[in-house]
Amino acid sequence: NAGVTQTPKFQVLKTGQSMTLQCAQDMNHEYMSWYRQDPGMGLRLIHYSVGAGITDQGEVPNGYNVSRSTTEDFPLRLLSAAPSQTSVYFCASSTPGTGNEQFFGPGTRLTVL
Amino acid sequence: SQQGEEDPQALSIQEGENATMNCSYKTSINNLQWYRQNSGRGLVHLILIRSNEREKHSGRLRVTLDTSKKSSSLLITASRAADTASYFCATRGGSSNTGKLIFGQGTTLQVKP
Numbered sequence: 001n002a003g004v005t006q007t008p009k010f011q012v013l014k015t016g017q018s019m020t021l022q023c024a025q026d027m028n029h030e031y032m033s034w035y036r037q038d039p040g041m042g043l044r045l046i047h048y049s050v051g052a053g054i055t056d057q058g059e060v061p062n063g064y065n066v067s068r069s070t071t072e073d074f075p076l077r078l079l080s081a082a083p084s085q086t087s088v089y090f091c092a093s094s095t096p097g098t099g100n101e102q103f104f105g106p107g108t109r110l111t112v113l
Numbered sequence: 114s115q116q117g118e119e120d121p122q123a124l125s126i127q128e129g130e131n132a133t134m135n136c137s138y139k140t141s142i143n144n145l146q147w148y149r150q151n152s153g154r155g156l157v158h159l160i161l162i163r164s165n166e167r168e169k170h171s172g173r174l175r176v177t178l179d180t181s182k183k184s185s186s187l188l189i190t191a192s193r194a195a196d197t198a199s200y201f202c203a204t205r206g207g208s209s210n211t212g213k214l215i216f217g218q219g220t221t222l223q224v225k226p
Contacts, residue, residue: 004155033213042201042218043156058213090155101146102203102214104155 001026006091006105013081013112021076021108023091031094032074033058033102034066036087043090049074081112119202119217127225132189134220136202137182143205145178145185146214150199159187159200194226 007022025032033048035058045058049068063085065077074093078085088109092102120135136145144163148156162169162178162185169176175188189196199221203214 035216040218043203043216045213045215048213059215092156101158101161102148102156104157106155107153 003027004091004093004103004105006089006108008108009106010109011111013078013110015082015112017081018077018079019081021078021089021091021110023074023076023105024072025074025091025093025103026072027093027095027103028071029093029095029103030071031096032068033092033094034064034074034076035090035092036060036085037090037107038087046076046089083112086110086112119200119220121220122218123221123223125223125225126192128192128194130192130224132192132196132222132224134187134200134222136185136187136217138185138202138204138215138217139183140204142180145176146203146205147174147176147185147187148201148203148216150201150219152198156201189222192222192224194224196222197224198222 004025030051034046035043037043044060046064047066049055052068052071055066068074088107090107091105094102118137142164144161146161147159149159150156160171160176162176173190178185199219201219202217
């Protein structure tokens with residue numbers, strides 16, 4: 001199993017550009033989440049999904065969109081990037097009934113100029 | 114707002130010593146989890162303790178939970194240089210099973226050889 005994969009690993013954007021961060025998991029996990037990690041801030045939940053077709057907002061959803069058309073994939077879209085979105089983004093997946101132990105991807109380091 | 118607050122923010126010890134990290138949280142929880150993050154990597158799950166448990170062990174890790182004080186501690190015994198990492202507590206709240214975890218800000222541990 002590849003686990004949770006994220007692409008790209010690094011990305012530089014200009015203010016106003018759009019892009020999609022990809023996340024995929026091959027563990028058949030129902031739950032998937034997106035977090036951002038800023039220095040000294042720990043991880044903050046952006047959006048999450050409890051299954052295909054179901055998404056909900058987390059703690060810091062503004063500026064981000066998600067969709068979940070399949071169990072495997074959970075892309076995160078930045079429609080108009082801002083410097084405040086410079087961060088490291090982590091995708092995670094988990095399965096219900098295990099206490100929600102989460103499996104994390106390696107992260108995407110995004111810089112918005 | 115973040116659920117967990119960790120103390121200390123940074124800890125430096127010699128190899129072989131024990132390391133203790135503390136986590137406090139604000140609302141009722143279903144379980145509390147500890148994760149490790151090596152520099153530049155995603156988070157890795159270490160241990161989970163449920164709200165009706167008071168202590169749990171896993172190898173050199175010992176976790177305690179005091180729900181009356183809304184706090185938890187992680188003890189790493191006989192530390193090794195390879196334990197150098199950031200450690201995060203995360204809480205899953207209440208009865209709703211949404212897969213949401215709320216993370217603390219983390220403790221950075223340095224173990225000197």
